[in-house]
Amino acid sequence: MKISVCGKGGSGKSTVVTFLAKQALRKNLEVLVVDADDSNAGLARMLGFDSHPLPLMEMVGGKAMIKKKMGGQTLLNQATIRTGEFQPEFIRRQNGLMLVGIGKILQTMEGCACPMGVLNREFLKKLTLEPNQIALVDMEAGVEHFGRGIDEAIDKVLVVVEPSFDSLQVAAKIKSMASSMGKKVVAIINKSPSETITKKIEQQLTEGGLAVIGVLPQDPSVFEACLTGDVPQKGEAFEAVPTVLDRLLSA
Ligand SMILES: Nc1ncnc2c1ncn2[C@@H]1O[C@H](COP(=O)(O)OP(=O)(O)OP(=O)(O)O)[C@@H](O)[C@H]1O
Ligand SMILES: [Mg+2]
Numbered sequence: 001m002k003i004s005v006c007g008k009g010g011s012g013k014s015t016v017v018t019f020l021a022k023q024a025l026r027k028n029l030e031v032l033v034v035d036a037d038d039s040n041a042g043l044a045r046m047l048g049f050d051s052h053p054l055p056l057m058e059m060v061g062g063k064a065m066i067k068k069k070m071g072g073q074t075l076l077n078q079a080t081i082r083t084g085e086f087q088p089e090f091i092r093r094q095n096g097l098m099l100v101g102i103g104k105i106l107q108t109m110e111g112c113a114c115p116m117g118v119l120n121r122e123f124l125k126k127l128t129l130e131p132n133q134i135a136l137v138d139m140e141a142g143v144e145h146f147g148r149g150i151d152e153a154i155d156k157v158l159v160v161v162e163p164s165f166d167s168l169q170v171a172a173k174i175k176s177m178a179s180s181m182g183k184k185v186v187a188i189i190n191k192s193p194s195e196t197i198t199k200k201i202e203q204q205l206t207e208g209g210l211a212v213i214g215v216l217p218q219d220p221s222v223f224e225a226c227l228t229g230d231v232p233q234k235g236e237a238f239e240a241v242p243t244v245l246d247r248l249l250s251a
Pocket of ligand 2: 013015037138
């Protein structure tokens with residue numbers, strides 16, 4: 001199953017991806033995390049890796065080559081791509097957890113992220129998972145990836161919603177765009193400070209046709225851990241994750 005994790009900037013996508021990935025490992029699944037965020041660089045560390053894999057953009061010779069149309073013979077030109085086929089520099093592996101990255105904008109005046117969107121879309125289409133594997137895609141913030149058709153190859157879309165008007169607006173847009181592509185969309189409420197607020201957000205989401213599969217409370221230990229680039233292995237938010245993953249996989 002290929003699941004994209006989307007939502008407003010800062011809503012908690014990378015935190016949720018990390019929590020879900022770690023929980024999936026506990027259920028003896030293998031997890032491929034795809035870093036599809038073209039700006040933030042914290043995901044490798046959050047997942048517990050010492051370094052980033054080389055971005056897949058480098059496999060095809062960079063953005064200029066993608067514009068020309070996917071350079072030389074690489075894994076990315078194959079009809080299918082399996083996790084076992086990556087050269088080691090393009091993937092990080094640790095006890096069933098794997099990380100690949102599409103690419104980051106690193107320089108001023110480098111141009112837009114469209115070529116990365118193309119590469120991500122083609123990669124996700126070709127990605128062929130084994131029965132014991134899931135892929136979690138940490139998407140760029142907002143809805144542009146739907147415009148680029150990146151979610152075409154995704155089986156399920158998980159929207160992370162924090163308690164804010166903007167976040168709810170983005171969630172509604174994601175719901176409408178993903179549904180028009182025939183994709184199943186579910187939501188998770190993150191950083192909720194109280195039952196009352198959870199209920200209010202849940203009501204708005206369900207009225208908009210978005211099923212809420214779980215709630216991660218606002219948890220100071222998550223916030224504190226992020227100061228060192230980590231995600232905690234205990235605490236209120238952590239404890240809510242097993243139910244969320246079970247519901248996500250069966251939704
Ligand atoms: N449940 C939570 N409780 C408290 N803080 C949280 C929680 N979830 C996420 N945060 C904090 O919110 C901030 C944003 O989280 P995160 O980086 O996961 O969001 P994101 O959606 O991936 O952001 P971006 O759009 O920039 O990639 C971080 O400081 C993180 O520690
Ligand atoms: Mg992020």
